[in-house]
Amino acid sequence: MVCVLCNTGTAQAVCFAIDELKLNQIIGTIAGDDTIFIMCESDSDAIIVSEKIKKLSLDEKR
Numbered sequence: 001m002v003c004v005l006c007n008t009g010t011a012q013a014v015c016f017a018i019d020e021l022k023l024n025q026i027i028g029t030i031a032g033d034d035t036i037f038i039m040c041e042s043d044s045d046a047i048i049v050s051e052k053i054k055k056l057s058l059d060e061k062r
Contacts, residue, residue, distance in 0.1 A: 001037055001038065001039055001040065001046060002037070002038040002040065002046050002049050002050050002053070003035065003036070003037055003038075004018075004035070004036040004038065004053060005034065005035055006034050006035065006036065007034065008033060008034045009033060009034070010034070011031040011032055011033055011034050011035055011036050012031045014031070014036060015029050015030075015031035015036045018036065018038065018053070021052075023048075023049060023052065025040050025041065025045035025046075025048050025049050026038055026039070026040060026045075026049060027039045027040060027041055
């Protein structure tokens with residue numbers, strides 16, 4: 001499982017964007033107000049998803 005922390009009130013929009021990536025490693029997502037849980041098939045899939053999300057986050061800061 002991957003946990004993504006977001007700014008307050010943005011998790012659902014971020015979760016939608018993650019879902020739209022249509023990554024094969026993601027089984028499903030759940031969004032709250034400021035937290036997203038991403039369920040993956042395996043630990044190695046969770047690592048791949050985590051790295052892709054970190055890269056997207058870093059790209060946005062540039």
